[in-house]
Amino acid sequence: MDSADGGNSAYGRRAFKRSKSHFTDRITADGRGGWPVEPGRYRLVVSRACPWASRSLVSRRLLGLEDALSLAVADPIQDDRSWRFTLDRDGRDPVLGIRYLSEAYDRRETDYPGGVSVPAIVDVSSGKLVTNDFQQITLDFATEWTALHREGAPDLYPSALSDEIDAVMADVYEDVNNGVYRAGFATDQAEYEAACADVFRRLDLLTSRLARQRYLVGDTITEADIRLFTTLVRFDAVYHGHFKCNRWKLAENEVLWAYVRDLYQTPGFGDTVDFDHIKRHYHQVHTGINPTGIVPLGPDLSGWLTAHHREELGGRPFGDGTPPGPVPADEEVPARGRP
Numbered sequence: 152m153d154s155a156d157g158g159n160s161a162y163g164r165r166a167f168k169r170s171k172s173h174f175t176d177r178i179t180a181d182g183r184g185g186w187p188v189e190p191g192r193y194r195l196v197v198s199r200a201c202p203w204a205s206r207s208l209v210s211r212r213l214l215g216l217e218d219a220l221s222l223a224v225a226d227p228i229q230d231d232r233s234w235r236f237t238l239d240r241d242g243r244d245p246v247l248g249i250r251y252l253s254e255a256y257d258r259r260e261t262d263y264p265g266g267v268s269v270p271a272i273v274d275v276s277s278g279k280l281v282t283n284d285f286q287q288i289t290l291d292f293a294t295e296w297t298a299l300h301r302e303g304a305p306d307l308y309p310s311a312l313s314d315e316i317d318a319v320m321a322d323v324y325e326d327v328n329n330g331v332y333r334a335g336f337a338t339d340q341a342e343y344e345a346a347c348a349d350v351f352r353r354l355d356l357l358t359s360r361l362a363r364q365r366y367l368v369g370d371t372i373t374e375a376d377i378r379l380f381t382t383l384v385r386f387d388a389v390y391h392g393h394f395k396c397n398r399w400k401l402a403e404n405e406v407l408w409a410y411v412r413d414l415y416q417t418p419g420f421g422d423t424v425d426f427d428h429i430k431r432h433y434h435q436v437h438t439g440i441n442p443t444g445i446v447p448l449g450p451d452l453s454g455w456l457t458a459h460h461r462e463e464l465g466g467r468p469f470g471d472g473t474p475p476g477p478v479p480a481d482e483e484v485p486a487r488g489r490p
Contacts (some may be wrong), residue, residue, distance in 0.1 A: 172284040173265045174256075178272065179295045186274070186281055188296050190219040193281065194246055196255075196271045198234060199425040199484070200227040200432030202328065202381040203285040204269040209377045210289040212419040212475050215301020221246060222482060225269065227425075227432035233267035247278055255280045289374060303473030307374045316368050319375045326353035328382050335394025335440065343395065351398045358406045365413070365466030372468050376414060383411040384424055387450050389433040393440060402454060412454075413461035418474040425488035426452060452490035 178186040178193065195211065197204035211220060223244050225234040234252040236244040243250055255273045256263060259280040271283045282288060293308040308316060330350040337343035357379070360367065367375040382390070386401040402408050415421035434446045468474075478484075 172268070172282070172286065173263050174259065174280055174282050175284045175287065176282045177284075177287060177291055177295070178281060179291065180298065188299065190299055191221070192275060194221045194223055194244075194273045194275050196223045196225060196234070196244075196252055196269055196273060198225045198227055198269050198432065199423070199428040199488075201269050202385060205381040205384075205423060206285065206289050206377050207270040207292070208423040209380070209420055210292045210307065210374075212423055212478070213307065213372070213377075213469075214292055214296065214304045215475055216292065216296060216299060217479055217482070219296070219299040220272075221275075223247065225252060227428035227436075229432075229436050234269055246275060247273060249278070254278070289377065293374060301475065303469070305372060305469040305472040307372065307377070309369070309371075309373070312369050312373065316373055316375045319367050320378055322353060323357075323375070323379050323382075326350060327357075328378060331382060331386075331390045331394050331396050334396050335390065335437075347396055347398070350396050354404070354407065358404060361410050362406045363464075365410075365461050365464040370466045371470040372414075372417070380411060380414045380420060383407060384415060384421075385429055386411075388426055388429055392447065393433050393437070400450075402450075409459040409461050412457065412459040415455050416459070417468055421455065421489075422478045422484065425484045426490075427485070427488035455490045 176186055177184050178188055180188050182188075195207060197208055199205065199208070208222075211217065211222070223236065223246065224238060226237040228237075229235065232251050232253055236242060236250055236252075239245055247255065249255060251267075252269070252271060253267045255271065255278055256267055258278050268283050268285070270285055270288055272281045272288065273279065274281050290308060293306070326349045330346055330353065333346035334343055334350060337346055357367075364370070366372055367379065383401060386396070390396045391400050401411065415424070430446050434441050435444045438444060
């Protein structure tokens with residue numbers, strides 16, 4: 152998720168265009184681009200508010216990369232310098248020693264386009280940004296970081312299904328992941344209506360698909376499910392009201408509501424979600440949309456823990472693997488962010 156050009160008040164007052172990742176270096180098993188996979192070398196910077204960053208949180212947990220790749224969590228409330236480490240003691244990330252993520256960007260390049268975004272991976276020794284390519288980071292976690300995966304890690308991007316996964320993810324990205332932003336940041340009625348129609352057209356198609364199968368592709372969790380989950384888990388909390396994607400609530404769609412609860416209750420998904428960070432970020436940062444900065448009390452979160460019955464469709468969440476272990480104590484979501 153990018154910082155706003157012109158500051159937070161610009162959200163909802165300027166035409167929306169998703170910035171492409173400018174720093175697209177890859178961290179690979181053979182180090183062919185200069186960045187080899189090495190335990191402890193890199194730090195993942197995220198905001199729990201951001202759906203794009205949340206993909207990397209889920210993938211890292213499912214694959215068991217916590218010990219190999221340390222985690223920095225930014226304050227959900229940005230100022231006009233973007234993501235900051237004010238959740239940490241003295242307002243500095245304890246490993247990188249910086250106050251703002253932009254400092255790692257500046258060490259890599261000055262006058263870079265596209266703003267400061269998360270997820271970001273930083274080289275610890277140099278303090279330089281390596282990549283902010285949110286589309287590629289999790290794919291590389293699944294395919295390039297395999298030597299550091301935990302025992303029993305699932306295959307999130309099986310080669311036999313990669314073409315179908317790519318096709319599903321492309322549609323989900325255009326109409327759902329990015330579609331809610333096109334609707335929420337629209338600056339005229341026609342633009343909003345077209346984007347909102349795309350969101351619900353795709354959700355209707357996904358409803359039909361998921362009515363007959365537990366997961367999006369194959370009978371196990373894949374990268375496609377991670378990418379849909381991070382939008383759906385935010386839908387009723389922020390996209391329905393704040394972004395005006397309000398044809399219906401997710402909780403009113405029997406299939407999608409059961410699907411996202413199934414994933415939420417699966418280790419590695421819900422234990423990365425902080426509803427408090429999500430709500431405060433969207434409602435307090437997007438002042439062009441919500442100038443009062445008032446954060447709504449709802450929705451009621453208790454439904455996230457209710458029975459979903461999706462196991463009746465079969466499927467094996469982790470394939471031949473096993474669930475991830477407990478969340479590291481210093482990465483647990485505070486009680487106020489959980490149901």
